[in-house]
Amino acid sequence: MKHPEQDGPAVRASDLSVDYAAHGVSPSNRALDGISFELPVGGSLGVIGSSGSGKSTLLRVLSGRHLTGADSRPFVSGGDASTLGRSMRKVGRKELTKLTFEVSLLEQEAGAHLKPELTVTELISEPVLARDKKFSEQALGVRVATLLDAVQMPLSSLDKYPYELSGGQRQRIAIARALVLGPKVFIADEPTAGIDITVRHTVTELLDGFRRDGGTVIVVTHDLAMLREVTDDVLALHQSRVVGYGPIDAMLADPPHEFLAALAQSGGTETQYETPEAVGID
Numbered sequence: 001m002k003h004p005e006q007d008g009p010a011v012r013a014s015d016l017s018v019d020y021a022a023h024g025v026s027p028s029n030r031a032l033d034g035i036s037f038e039l040p041v042g043g044s045l046g047v048i049g050s051s052g053s054g055k056s057t058l059l060r061v062l063s064g065r066h067l068t069g070a071d072s073r074p075f076v077s078g079g080d081a082s083t084l085g086r087s088m089r090k091v092g093r094k095e096l097t098k099l100t101f102e103v104s105l106l107e108q109e110a111g112a113h114l115k116p117e118l119t120v121t122e123l124i125s126e127p128v129l130a131r132d133k134k135f136s137e138q139a140l141g142v143r144v145a146t147l148l149d150a151v152q153m154p155l156s157s158l159d160k161y162p163y164e165l166s167g168g169q170r171q172r173i174a175i176a177r178a179l180v181l182g183p184k185v186f187i188a189d190e191p192t193a194g195i196d197i198t199v200r201h202t203v204t205e206l207l208d209g210f211r212r213d214g215g216t217v218i219v220v221t222h223d224l225a226m227l228r229e230v231t232d233d234v235l236a237l238h239q240s241r242v243v244g245y246g247p248i249d250a251m252l253a254d255p256p257h258e259f260l261a262a263l264a265q266s267g268g269t270e271t272q273y274e275t276p277e278a279v280g281i282d
C-alpha cells in the first residue's frame with residue numbers, strides 16, 4: 001500500500017494554506033489557512049464545515065487535482081500537504097500522474113456530471129482504458145460487473161445511458177468509476193448526496209470494505225450517521241480554519257467552536273449554521 005518513498009501517514013497537512021489567485025475583477029482569496037492533521041494508512045477522516053469553509057479546496061489539494069484541473073486553480077501558499085509521500089507543493093509531473101491513479105477523487109455531484117453519450121459499461125471502463133488501451137476486455141468486463149454489484153446496481157444497467165438512471169443510481173455509477181483503478185486513497189465529496197436513504201448503506205459498506213482492504217478514506221459529508229460509521233477522526237473547518245479535530249461524538253459532546261455547538265444542537269444539519277456576524281448579531 002505504501003509508496004516506496006513513503007514512511008509515514010497516508011496524508012498529512014502541516015500548517016497548510018491555500019489561495020485562489022486574483023482573476024479578472026475577483027481579488028485573490030485565501031481558502032485554507034494553517035491546516036494541520038495526519039491520517040494514517042488505512043485510516044478514515046471526515047471533513048465537515050459550513051458552506052465556503054474550504055472543504056472542496058482541501059480535497060482538491062490533497063488529491064493533487066489543484067495541479068491538473070482547469071481554470072482558477074488553488075495553489076499552496078503556505079506550509080505543505082503530502083499524500084502517499086508526495087509533496088503537494090512540489091510534486092513532479094510523472095509522480096503527479098501516478099498520484100492521480102493512486103488517489104481517486106469523487107467530486108461534488110459527480111453523478112450529475114457523467115458523460116451523457118456513454119453507457120454505464122463505458123463510463124466505468126473509461127479510466128482503465130485511458131490508462132491502458134490494451135487492457136484485457138474480459139478482465140475489464142469482470143471488474144465492471146464486480147463494481148456494479150458492489151454499488152448494488154443490477155447487471156441489466158450495463159447498457160443504459162445516464163438519462164435512463166435515477167439521480168441516486170447515477171451517483172452510484174460515479175462511485176464505481178472512481179474505484180475502478182483500485183486506488184489506495186479514496187477522497188469523496190458528499191458521496192451520499194442525492195442517494196436515496198434506503199441505499200445509503202451501500203456507500204457506507206463500500207467505504208468499510210475499501211478500508212478493510214487497506215485503503216485510506218477522506219470524506220466530506222453532512223451525514224452524521226456516516227461520520228459515526230466510517231470515520232475515525234473528523235476535521236471541522238470554519239472560514240478556512242480548523243475549529244475542531246477528533247472523533248465526531250467527542251467533538252459534539254464538548255464542542256470547541258460555536259459551529260460545532262450548532263451542529264450538535266441541530267443533530268447534523270450544519271449547513272444551516274450562520275456566523276453571528278453573518279446574521280447581524282453582535
Ligand SMILES: Nc1ncnc2c1ncn2[C@@H]1O[C@H](COP(=O)(O)OP(=O)(O)OP(=O)(O)O)[C@@H](O)[C@H]1O
Pocket residue numbers: 020029030031049050051052053054055056057058071072073
Ligand atoms: N474557483 C475558485 N476561484 C476562486 N475562489 C474560489 C474558487 N472555488 C472556491 N473558491 C473560494 O474558496 C473558498 C472555499 O471554497 P470551497 O468550495 O472549498 O468551500 P466548501 O466548504 O467546499 O463550500 P461548499 O460546502 O459550499 O461546497 C470560498 O471562499 C470560495 O469562494
